[in-house]
Amino acid sequence: MLDLCLLGTGGMMPLPNRWLTSLLCKYNGSSVLIDCGEGTQIAIREKGLTFKPIDVICITHFHGDHISGLPGVLLAMANSERTEPLIIIGPRGVQRVVGHLRIVAPELPFEIRYLEITGDGAHFEMYGYSIDAFRLDHGMPCYGYTISVKRAGKFDVKAAEENNIPLKFWNRLQKGETVKEGGRTFTPDMVLGPERKGLKVTYATDSRPVKSISENAKNADLFICEGMYGEKSDVNNAVRYKHMTFEEAGTLAKEADAKELWLTHYSPALMRPDMYEADVQKIFPNAHVCRDGRDKTLYFEED
Amino acid sequence: MLDLCLLGTGGMMPLPNRWLTSLLCKYNGSSVLIDCGEGTQIAIREKGLTFKPIDVICITHFHGDHISGLPGVLLAMANSERTEPLIIIGPRGVQRVVGHLRIVAPELPFEIRYLEITGDGAHFEMYGYSIDAFRLDHGMPCYGYTISVKRAGKFDVKAAEENNIPLKFWNRLQKGETVKEGGRTFTPDMVLGPERKGLKVTYATDSRPVKSISENAKNADLFICEGMYGEKSDVNNAVRYKHMTFEEAGTLAKEADAKELWLTHYSPALMRPDMYEADVQKIFPNAHVCRDGRDKTLYFEED
Numbered sequence: 001m002l003d004l005c006l007l008g009t010g011g012m013m014p015l016p017n018r019w020l021t022s023l024l025c026k027y028n029g030s031s032v033l034i035d036c037g038e039g040t041q042i043a044i045r046e047k048g049l050t051f052k053p054i055d056v057i058c059i060t061h062f063h064g065d066h067i068s069g070l071p072g073v074l075l076a077m078a079n080s081e082r083t084e085p086l087i088i089i090g091p092r093g094v095q096r097v098v099g100h101l102r103i104v105a106p107e108l109p110f111e112i113r114y115l116e117i118t119g120d121g122a123h124f125e126m127y128g129y130s131i132d133a134f135r136l137d138h139g140m141p142c143y144g145y146t147i148s149v150k151r152a153g154k155f156d157v158k159a160a161e162e163n164n165i166p167l168k169f170w171n172r173l174q175k176g177e178t179v180k181e182g183g184r185t186f187t188p189d190m191v192l193g194p195e196r197k198g199l200k201v202t203y204a205t206d207s208r209p210v211k212s213i214s215e216n217a218k219n220a221d222l223f224i225c226e227g228m229y230g231e232k233s234d235v236n237n238a239v240r241y242k243h244m245t246f247e248e249a250g251t252l253a254k255e256a257d258a259k260e261l262w263l264t265h266y267s268p269a270l271m272r273p274d275m276y277e278a279d280v281q282k283i284f285p286n287a288h289v290c291r292d293g294r295d296k297t298l299y300f301e302e303d
Numbered sequence: 304m305l306d307l308c309l310l311g312t313g314g315m316m317p318l319p320n321r322w323l324t325s326l327l328c329k330y331n332g333s334s335v336l337i338d339c340g341e342g343t344q345i346a347i348r349e350k351g352l353t354f355k356p357i358d359v360i361c362i363t364h365f366h367g368d369h370i371s372g373l374p375g376v377l378l379a380m381a382n383s384e385r386t387e388p389l390i391i392i393g394p395r396g397v398q399r400v401v402g403h404l405r406i407v408a409p410e411l412p413f414e415i416r417y418l419e420i421t422g423d424g425a426h427f428e429m430y431g432y433s434i435d436a437f438r439l440d441h442g443m444p445c446y447g448y449t450i451s452v453k454r455a456g457k458f459d460v461k462a463a464e465e466n467n468i469p470l471k472f473w474n475r476l477q478k479g480e481t482v483k484e485g486g487r488t489f490t491p492d493m494v495l496g497p498e499r500k501g502l503k504v505t506y507a508t509d510s511r512p513v514k515s516i517s518e519n520a521k522n523a524d525l526f527i528c529e530g531m532y533g534e535k536s537d538v539n540n541a542v543r544y545k546h547m548t549f550e551e552a553g554t555l556a557k558e559a560d561a562k563e564l565w566l567t568h569y570s571p572a573l574m575r576p577d578m579y580e581a582d583v584q585k586i587f588p589n590a591h592v593c594r595d596g597r598d599k600t601l602y603f604e605e606d
Contacts, residue, residue: 039317042317
């Protein structure tokens with residue numbers, strides 16, 4: 001299962017009672033944080049979540065509302081006595097930008113490894129996650145992220161027995177390891193059925209509604225998308241400032257055939273985003289205008 | 304009158320329901336902000352205060368909990384359409400540190416002027432404020448600040464008439480201007496009585512309790528002092544980490560003969576600082592263990 005928490009739903013600036021947009025994913029003891037604006041460390045504490053298991057931080061782009069809170073989160077991780085390396089993924093230049101921000105957090109008890117994305121995107125495999133970064137259309141280089149968890153095929157006891165595989169190796173083969181013994185090689189495909197449907201969440205902010213988003217969110221279990229403007233008539237501002245209206249986000253969710261849409265990253269001027277939920281549901285019925293701290297656990301399908 | 308608001312009372316890290324320690328002073332349409340940790344911009348909004356009149360920001364030192372929120376406040380000031388220059392006062396290196404943090408706020412519609420303090424302290428006069436920075440004893444160069452508002456002498460109508468000063472100049476002379484007309488020079492001392500008692504607030508965090516604090520807080524109308532630890536027995540930690548216990552702060556207030564003491568900058572581990580209020584009041588009766596957003600207006604004495 002994959003636990004998700006949308007820590008905040010604000011865009012541009014943090015407000016009383018509205019943290020900036022950020023997503024925390026938890027799977028198998030490892031957490032991935034996407035975006036880290038001012039106050040994210042407080043939002044994490046408010047939800048009772050922990051800093052130590054954060055193995056990866058993905059940054060969409062270098063506007064303050066998506067990265068200013070990073071020094072605070074790094075210091076909080078240091079206070080949690082983390083010593084394992086941390087991976088930071090972001091657009092080209094992320095090491096330089098984080099380096100500047102670390103003027104107030106120069107000493108940390110863990111190493112930071114940087115993965116810089118260029119061009120249209122990148123694919124990473126780490127801590128049981130598949131992470132796909134894809135290019136968005138904002139005022140500066142900006143990437144959305146799809147976080148997937150794969151699920152191996154079902155263990156086929158009959159096949160294991162027919163192949164005379166010793167019982168002691170079954171567990172390792174199920175985990176995907178190849179095992180050698182006495183001149184024989186046992187591979188996972190000897191005992192595992194076809195790969196089963198995994199879990200997929202796609203996070204896209206800040207951007208105009210471009211095709212890469214619906215392509216990357218294709219069949220996602222959850223699609224989290226920016227909606228800077230609730231009013232349809234604000235589309236001119238959305239074009240000008242490279243953001244989206246709720247309805248544009250809803251159309252992307254429909255094109256992607258996602259299971260569920262969560263809207264986030266509201267303009268500070270949008271005091272009652274929930275007022276526009278019905279409008280977007282006309283386009284994509286399973287759309288939710290989220291509030292801070294919304295969480296959901298995605299489960300693997302029953303066999 | 305001088306309006307004061309203690310925006311937050313936390314130390315080290317912001318917590319849900321406890322912003323980091325920061326003070327906003329308002330006088331005659333001009334605001335001075337002291338310290339600016341992560342979340343200060345939200346605390347300012349929560350109190351319904353405004354960004355545009357902030358003419359001066361004083362930074363005590365470069366630990367993250369005192370400066371990380373600066374980019375957010377600068378962006379909020381930009382959004383308030385401020386174009387007048389901003390003065391930032393801080394220890395030597397403040398321009399370099401703020402320069403690094405501004406990687407996420409590179410373009411602002413106003414100029415920033417830096418005043419760097421070295422040695423034991425510095426004195427500044429600006430926007431009707433007298434600002435005295437004085438050296439504290441922390442793990443890095445750190446300064447406390449005394450903010451004073453002077454009050455001119457009472458206008459002496461009889462003296463103005465005896466000196467044959469035209470009525471049209473009275474207002475300017477009262478404001479401290481010197482006026483020349485037809486070969487004659489009129490000076491404020493011709494019409495003003497002796498300077499009257501002004502208003503004074505002293506802010507000291509982070510530090511061990513050193514003599515410069517009580518000297519600088521001498522007879523202050525309000526003395527705002529760090530109290531990292533409520534328990535008297537935590538004095539060893541206070542010595543080790545260069546902070547104070549509540550009782551040490553109370554002793555400073557007593558030595559300074561201040562009118563009132565506000566405690567702030569509590570350790571994140573100190574969940575109920577109010578439990579120690581009675582202890583510090585035994586040393587200094589008019590001591591208050593503050594909560595976020597405490598405000599007070601200091602008035603000039605009646606004549």
